[in-house]
Amino acid sequence: xxxxxxTGSMDGDVASGNPYAGLVSRLRAAWLxxxxxxxxxxxxxxxxxxxxxxxxKQDILEAAALDMGKPPFEAEFSEIILCKNELHETLNxxxxxxxxxxVDRNLVTRLDSAFIRKDPYGVVLIIAPWNYPIHLLLGxxxxxxxxxxxxxxxxSEMTKNTERLVAEALPTYLDKDxxxxxTAGVEETTRLLENKFDYIFYTGSPSVGRIVxxxxxxxxxxxxxxxxxxNPCYVSDTCDVQNVAQRVAWGRFFNVGQTCIAPDYVLCxxxxxxxxxxxxxxxxxxxxxxxxxxxxxxxxxxxxxxFQRVQKLLCSGRVAIGxxxxxxxxxxxxxxxxxxxxxxxxxxxxxxxxxxxxxxVANMDEAIDFINSRERPLVVYAFSSDDKVVNQVLERxxxxxxCGNDTLMHVTLTSLPFGGIGNSGLGMYHGKxxxxxxxxxxxCLHRGMGREALxxxxxxxxxxxxxxx
Ligand code: NAD
Numbered sequence: 001x002x003x004x005x006x007t008g009s010m011d012g013d014v015a016s017g018n019p020y021a022g023l024v025s026r027l028r029a030a031w032l033x034x035x036x037x038x039x040x041x042x043x044x045x046x047x048x049x050x051x052x053x054x055x056x057k058q059d060i061l062e063a064a065a066l067d068m069g070k071p072p073f074e075a076e077f078s079e080i081i082l083c084k085n086e087l088h089e090t091l092n093x094x095x096x097x098x099x100x101x102x103v104d105r106n107l108v109t110r111l112d113s114a115f116i117r118k119d120p121y122g123v124v125l126i127i128a129p130w131n132y133p134i135h136l137l138l139g140x141x142x143x144x145x146x147x148x149x150x151x152x153x154x155x156s157e158m159t160k161n162t163e164r165l166v167a168e169a170l171p172t173y174l175d176k177d178x179x180x181x182x183t184a185g186v187e188e189t190t191r192l193l194e195n196k197f198d199y200i201f202y203t204g205s206p207s208v209g210r211i212v213x214x215x216x217x218x219x220x221x222x223x224x225x226x227x228x229x230x231n232p233c234y235v236s237d238t239c240d241v242q243n244v245a246q247r248v249a250w251g252r253f254f255n256v257g258q259t260c261i262a263p264d265y266v267l268c269x270x271x272x273x274x275x276x277x278x279x280x281x282x283x284x285x286x287x288x289x290x291x292x293x294x295x296x297x298x299x300x301x302x303x304x305x306x307f308q309r310v311q312k313l314l315c316s317g318r319v320a321i322g323x324x325x326x327x328x329x330x331x332x333x334x335x336x337x338x339x340x341x342x343x344x345x346x347x348x349x350x351x352x353x354x355x356x357x358x359x360x361v362a363n364m365d366e367a368i369d370f371i372n373s374r375e376r377p378l379v380v381y382a383f384s385s386d387d388k389v390v391n392q393v394l395e396r397x398x399x400x401x402x403c404g405n406d407t408l409m410h411v412t413l414t415s416l417p418f419g420g421i422g423n424s425g426l427g428m429y430h431g432k433x434x435x436x437x438x439x440x441x442x443x444c445l446h447r448g449m450g451r452e453a454l455x456x457x458x459x460x461x462x463x464x465x466x467x468x469x
Contacts, residue, residue, distance in 0.1 A: 019188070020152075023180055024195045027123045027150040030177040036120065036148045039098060043091065045145045048173040049138065050087050053080055056169055060134055063161035067133070069300035074255055079134040082412065086139055089414045089431050090146045097146070097435045100444075108454060109445060117442040120148030121222075122198030124438060127189065127212065129204045130156035130302055131258040131352075136226075137166065140201045141179075143434025149199070150178040154192065157185045158302055190215075197221050199438060203260075204228075205350075206423050213426075224427030224437055226260070227420050228350045231377045233263035233407070234367040234393055236384035237272050244383045245279030248356070249287060251381075251407025253334045256299045257354040258306075261379045263407050264350060265357045267367040273338065273358050280356070281321050284334045293324070293331050301330040301353060310353030316344035317357060342370070364389055368396045376400075376422035381407055400424050 035041060053060070057080055064070035064079060090097075101116040124144050128137035137155050144151040155163045167181045184192055193200075193215035202212045203226040216223045235244055251263050268276065288295040301307040307330040314323060314335065322335035337357040340347060346357050361367045371380060371393075378400040382393035390404040400420035403410040410416055411430075419428030429437050457466055 018194060020192050020195050024123060027152065027178060027180065031122050031150040036150060036178055039094060042094065042146055042148060045174055046087060046091055046142065049142065052170055052173040053083055059165050063165045066161040067159040068302045070255065071297045071299060078132050082135050083138050085414055086142050090142055090435065093432065094146055097432055112448055113446040115444050117444050119440045119442040121438060121440055123150045124199040124201065125197040126151060126153045126201045128155050130158035131255060133159040133162040136203045140429060140434060143429060144438045146435050147438035149438055152180050152182055154182045154184055154189060224429065225425045227423065227425040228260045229375055229377045229424040230264040230350055231261060231379045231381065232371045233266050233381035235266055235268040235272055235276065236364060236386065236389045237269055238385045239383050241275045241279045245276060245283040247406050249280055249283040252356045253354050254408065256301060258302060258352050261408055261411060263381050265359055267359050267361045267370060269362065270360055273360060277320055280336055284321060288334060292333050301332060313346040313351060313355060316340055316346035364392060368393060371397045376424055378420045378424040379403060
């Protein structure tokens with residue numbers, strides 16, 4: 001199944017060993033025809049995307065529930081509302097974003113026109129992960145359409161119900177000449193990546209990010225890589241402990257911890273840990289009741305492989321809260337681990353599950369050293385009633401983003417760039433940053449035909465006299 005975007009000369013493609021060549025060249029022909037360039041076209045496609053989100057809302061929520069037991073509230077907030085925010089922001093500003101930007105000129109070009117044209121790249125590829133399978137697929141697509149590109153989007157094969165919904169329904173809303181959904185596992189995606197794209201936007205793990213970047217390098221294709229990692233969360237000794245516990249527990253256990261910007265581990269003093277543990281226990285009970293397994297607000301791990309991976313991580317340290325698992329349901333209770341060593345397995349890889357390890361540090365300086373001794377994360381969190389402490393952590397660490405005194409909330413602002421640095425990614429998006437990501441800034445100078453006498457100064461024969469001018 002190569003998706004519902006249609007693959008044109010599919011048989012010929014298979015024979016030639018490149019099953020996606022026909023699809024890519026069909027989209028390229030559509031792009032070259034110029035049909036995606038007018039603003040009216042882009043607006044019409046974006047509005048159609050909005051109708052998809054509205055009309056298929058119930059189907060999206062059901063697919064999310066079937067795929068990973070995602071509570072409807074979480075699905076609506078993270079998949080639909082965040083996407084619609086991006087859409088509104090884009091539709092409200094597209095006219096301004098698209099405009100040529102006129103720039104300063106020098107003496108020689110003073111009477112000419114110098115401007116930056118916001119050009120589309122051409123045919124772009126968007127590859128999405130499974131944890132927010134709609135938002136992380138359609139968020140980039142909004143920018144790709146807005147910037148005037150044609151696009152192939154590839155949803156994750158892990159979330160089958162969402163993948164099917166997108167492949168079947170989305171193409172009925174969008175222009176099939178320019179936008180296609182490809183459903184593909186690893187093998188097919190490898191083949192897809194052999195084709196030349198003009199831009200690749202990838203969201204997923206750092207290891208696959210390397211594979212995508214290597215494939216892109218063969219064609220000198222620019223990439224955005226939205227990757228993951230371990231996001232530290234420093235909690236200072238001065239803070240409202242119950243508020244911190246709620247904000248950290250919400251960020252950690254939302255979507256069962258399967259969030260790229262979830263706080264991955266807490267760094268705090270022994271004294272703070274002793275206060276945090278009862279506060280976290282209360283927050284977890286307040287959120288999910290005494291048995292989270294029965295809570296309609298707590299989902300499940302996406303698949304068996306991931307369940308086994310996360311379950312194994314429970315072997316590190318000592319369980320202070322939770323720890324229950326059920327393989328049949330792929331249930332892992334909201335869990336807090338203590339007594340950990342930095343070398344424990346759980347401190348080596350991104351957890352991507354409902355486990356919160358608490359690692360002890362003596363003070364803020366030690367927390368900062370700990371953070372800086374590891375790969376640069378997607379986000380650093382710092383909690384303190386003392387703004388100076390929050391600012392110090394911000395000032396002395398490096399990460400894709402930063403959020404002081406809360407978790408996840410920075411992602412809700414379309415005005416902030418979202419992206420990683422180093423191991424957590426390359427490039428940024430959200431709001432205008434998504435439009436910019438899919439836009440080539442074409443530096444243009446359009447001169448008048450006259451005033452040739454001025455040009456004579458740069459033409460041969462050269463002379464010392466001309467140099468002096
Ligand atoms: P993944 O890397 O396994 O898969 C992501 C996509 O890549 C899927 O569509 C998959 O089909 C494809 N893929 C997998 N292996 C491939 C290969 N060998 N060649 C080509 N394509 C391949 O990631 P995942 O498990 O779906 O998502 C979890 C990861 O994504 C975590 O590391 C998480 O932090 C990260 N993530 C990052 C962000 C962000 O915005 N930075 C958002 C969500 C998730």
